[in-house]
Amino acid sequence: MPGELSTAPPLVGHHTLLDLLWRDAEAAMVVVDADLHLLQGNPSAMNVLERRGFSIGDELTGIAGQVMALEGGHLLAPEDRPLGRALRGETVVRQAVLVDFADGGGQHRMVLSAQPIEISADGATGALLIWHDVTDSWQFAERSRTQMVRLGQLLEGASDYAIIMLDEEGRVETWSQAAEQLHGYTEAEAIGLPYARFFDDGDRAVGVPKKILNKAAGRGKTQVEGKRVRRDGSVFWAHAALTAIRDESGRLRGFVKVTHDVSEQRASQRAAVELNELLEERVAERTAQLEQQAADLAAVNSELEAFSYSVSHDLRAPLRAMNGFARIMEQEFGEQLPPEALHYLRKVTENAQQMGSLIDALLSFSRMQRQSLRSASIDMTEMVRECWAQLAPARAGREIEFVLPRLPPGMGDRRLIQQVWVNLLDNAIKYTGRQGAARVEVGAQIQRGGVWTDGGQPGRPGGLGGSTAGWIGDWADPDEADDIVLYTVRDNGAGFDMRYASKIGQVFQRLHHTEDFAGTGIGLALVQRIVQRHGGRLSAIGAPDVGATFGFTLRAAP
């Protein structure tokens, strides 16, 4: 097509627009003759060619090792490459190829154009080749594209989070799968919708959507939580974060909105709050009840105190009168009375005495209940010795073998523990009353870390026959870390039937008839309460006509 070659050839020597283009173009341009000799090259081209050892006049062969057409992906033989084709008279426009210069520099992505050109006045033709290495910009674009794809995948993958973009007016610009699931609009429906569409009438009426957008625009970002309406009108509770997007000049370009459905969290939060309120209500109710109970209990206690006070006075006064006048009658008029009358008079006196003892016992029992504990280390050997001595009147006329080994000290209230010993020893004295060779034996064992030891020999509480039976009442378990002492009083007296052991320690319960052994039925109940108040436990093992062993535990003195 010689006619097309009539435009000003590049060989013209004066400065024209073409000269400037030739000189300053980023594209590389060369002109070769029919034999591929390099006739001319612009600076961009020469920069490349000279680095590869070519200069004007050289034959341009073997520059590129391999050239692959991007379209079709096949290797091009030299004659099929743009330059070859141009020398054959073809025009090649912007053919994209991959060129491997075989210099270890990797593949270059290039865009090639070529066309025949008249190179001299004699009509000789050559070719013009223009190439543009786009490797760098292509790689950059490729990286951006990959990143965009990844980001897109990421956004789609975050199925619980609808990430969309709004334009500066608040209209939906991009949509996502998650957004579709959350809001119910397809992408086609959503694009262009105003942000306000996702709110209910009430929120729209007071301008909530606009306020949110303004806040995001003003502060850069904002987080909101509230009701949102789906396409089908259903409502969910959303948490949304809006970030304003601004261009380099600071102009608002739109918003990125990340929305999350928090309906379930909100429901469980509300449930927790409601539960809390309910609990607080219950606690308040219960507290009021307990306070009422405490007040009732205090009232009952003070009533009890008043009761026992009047018992001590009012019940005993008539008894004293009965006793007194019967005694006076016996003393002053005894000689005038027939023996039978005297016998009955004595019955009156005896009964009055018995009742007096009962009242006394009850009183000391109720006093003990109200008395506060003053715990201290007690020398038990000494205390038992004193108690035994104190009981001399009870032992009058009796010969009793008394065994008292050295006892470990224990923690307790002196006055109360003394009462325990007196009661237990008095019982032993009383119930051995019909025994020929009466024997009362006191003992003790220490429990360390759950193991009973008796004179260094680990074992079970031997004084209780190694049995767990016979413990009375509930354990008020003393601190595990403390050592416990088990004190025992063993006698060879009347004993008792273990079947009735559970009655021991109950007020007014007796296992023997008064005519056999006098008693009030208070003594062991008192002992039981005292021991219990010390956090210890009372035990009783017995067999009829063999004897009884009573034991109680206390914290060992450190």
Next chain:
Amino acid sequence: MTSVDPWMLLVEDSPHDRELALHALRKGNLPGRIEEARDGVEALDLLLCRSQWADRDREDRPCVVVMDIKMPKVGGIEVLRELKSHPDLSDVPVVMLTSSAEDGDLAVCYALGANSYVVKPVEIETFFQTLIDIGRYWLVLNRPRQENL
């Protein structure tokens, strides 16, 4: 020295207890006489020469007041408080004789200046003997403050 009989004031609301006490004191062959008051009001009237005792000799003071605690109208503790805060009567010995072995009562009585605190023994012979002992001690053995010395 005025030859006034030594006497004891027995303040006790129970007529039976008063009768038993009088019996015991009689048996104990004690000198002097025993005046009775049936409650705290009577005791104070008698000691302060009021009401039916208005013309009683003020100088004639008892050797001892033996007094129950729990009585109708005015109780023993109130009488004790009044006696011990009265300028003319504060040094009259007062023996509380009561069924109450309560620690609280004991402490209050001593704090108010009681001279003795005796729990009425349950056993009747001991009760009799206790009254005789009290009478013997305060009427015979104890020397009261002499008014005109």
